[in-house]
Amino acid sequence: GGTGSRESQPLLNMLLRSELLGADYASPKSDKGESKRGPGNFMPEPSNLFRFKTSLDTMVEDPRSIYELSPVGGNSRRLLSTPRKAKRKIPKIPFKVLDAPSLQDDFYLNLVDWSAMNVLAVGLGSCVYLWSACTSKVIKLCDLGPENTVTSVSWTQRGTHLAVGTNIGEVQIWDTGKCKRIRSLEGHGARVGTMSWNSHTLASGSRDRSIFLRDIRVKDPVISQLSGHKQEVCGLRWSFDDNQLASGGNDNKLFIWDMHSTTPVTRFVEHSAAVKAIAWSPHQHGLLASGGGTADRCIRFWNTLTSSPLSCVDTGSQVCNLMWSKNVNEIVSTHGYSLNQIIIWKYPFMSKVATLTGHTYRVLYLAMSPDGQTIVTGAGDETLRFWNAFPPPKSKDGALGQSLLFPAGNDLR
The missing domain is CATH 2.130.10.10 (YVTN repeat-like/Quinoprotein amine dehydrogenase)
Known part of the structure; x- marks a missing residue:
């Protein structure tokens, strides 16, 4: 459970930033800007922070999203639908x-x-x-x-x-x-x-x-x-x-x-x-x-x-x-x-x-x-x-190589 939660933490962070801070802060590009303010500091400096009477246009990317039932915004839904790199599965039994x-x-x-x-x-x-x-x-x-x-x-x-x-x-x-x-x-x-x-x-x-x-x-x-x-x-x-x-x-x-x-x-x-x-x-x-x-x-x-x-x-x-x-x-x-x-x-x-x-x-x-x-x-x-145990070697063109062939037979002598 601990490993899974660590792996999902970056996605959770991006989702929270998307919902709380807006689309501009959900993209990975913003990480580069953050590093200038020191690691772990995710607070941006939006121009409308604590402003009174922010217009609807600046708050909502798509006005129709106000009437949607999902609590997750459109940008966050796109983030969730982005394909994640599949974790390598290692068989627990010998072949x-x-x-x-x-x-x-x-x-x-x-x-x-x-x-x-x-x-x-x-x-x-x-x-x-x-x-x-x-x-x-x-x-x-x-x-x-x-x-x-x-x-x-x-x-x-x-x-x-x-x-x-x-x-x-x-x-x-x-x-x-x-x-x-x-x-x-x-x-x-x-x-x-x-x-x-x-x-x-x-x-x-x-x-x-x-x-x-x-x-x-x-x-x-x-x-x-x-x-x-x-x-x-x-x-x-x-x-x-x-x-x-x-x-x-x-x-x-x-x-x-x-x-x-x-x-x-x-x-x-x-x-x-x-x-x-x-x-x-x-x-x-x-x-x-x-x-x-x-x-x-x-x-x-x-x-x-x-x-x-x-x-x-x-x-x-x-x-x-x-x-x-x-x-x-x-x-x-x-x-x-x-x-x-x-x-x-x-x-x-x-x-x-x-x-x-x-x-x-x-x-x-x-x-x-x-x-x-x-x-x-x-x-x-x-x-x-x-x-x-391990993934195949990559060839020069980046493609994965072929596995060894193991025929039948189960006795060494």
């Missing part, structure tokens, strides 16, 4: 649900990623499965065997190669077109729960508290080893210009790194729980969002160009993932204890656009379709749910 047996309920893992080629990669137990959003076909990419499990998956930007992080600290690079493993990268001493690509450079974060930067094209791939976190590294994201890497840890710290330093260039320490959820804004250079775990529950925004905090909102529950819309200035968060919700927020005021429910376990996994319209969420309830 598709896939069964995902053995999808782990582990906060520190990243087991779902959606490629630029429109293929979803999902780690289930010791296996990685690829699901084509165009054809609904599923293939098993790999099986690590009974002694190992998949702990993270991450597509390259072009979407043809997939990095697979494992429980034993190995990172495998797969050519998904050929279903062939092309590299195995060792170095981590514990599970690799998070990875992020920067062109040919892969950042991997581990329970061993270290971050490796590796160029997978060269024989000796290690560019640098980044040390700073005191506990498991559970979140990694490169900025869109590939100049900054954000890392979150189970030590409640958020660090910013660049390509030329092995120590953080900025340290943010305001969170009071693990920082897994990290997202760079595609709309504003240097704007970073991060979310804290169960004891924190907050989404915080940072300016990494000035190393300064911007704002904070308490969500009321564990923040598991954050992702910005590509098409509008909104951000989606997924939550664990205790509400298991998906929330779409309007930035920068952080008003809720929609709250989506349905998962019965923590919503630990989140990915977005290449066109930015659809999000997929995963949880320990062993389901993947697809939601129509």
